[in-house]
Amino acid sequence: MGLKRALENILAHLLVVLMGLMVLNVLWQVFSRYVIGEPSAFTDELARFLMIWLGLLGAAYVSAKNGHVAIDVLAKRASAKNQKLLKRVVSGFIILFCLAAMVTGGGWLVYTTYELKQLSPALGLPLAYVYIVIPLSGLIVVYNKVVEIIMD
DSSP, rough: OOOHHHHHHHHHEEEEEEEEHHHHHHHHHHHHIIIISSSSSSHHHHHHHHHHHHHHHHHHHHHHHHOOOOOOOOHHHHHHHHHHHHHHHHHHHHHIIIIIIIIIIHHHHHHHHHHHTTBOOOOOOOOEEEETTTHHHHHHHHHHHHHHHHHH
16 A cells, blocks of 8 residues: 555656646747747647646546546446446456556557657657656556555
């Protein structure tokens, strides 16, 4: 349980830093465009990359808190035993999806972009660094759901 809580704290702090960077980035974009009269070349791309990281790491954080939107009409009508079983089944499907799509597919995307040495146009950043958040978030979600199943 200590590792789960530590991971949640790290994610929470990282999300705050990323959001702060995004706000500063967008403020610079607006300032450079409307005050200086020359829009910054990198801010649009950086905002896009920060949004990717915020969205995926935010989803991993919310999975730890069980805060995702859910349709629970069926679960609320079931008995306590069936609610527990249904929760485990849903967690199992989430684990399978994350392993297949995020960890395996995202890992393949990272590997491919790394091997092809693809760079972002404005920042010149290797795209593998941007995409590494996909399998990372997938692993965090899998970990959270496995802990949820074990602790339930």
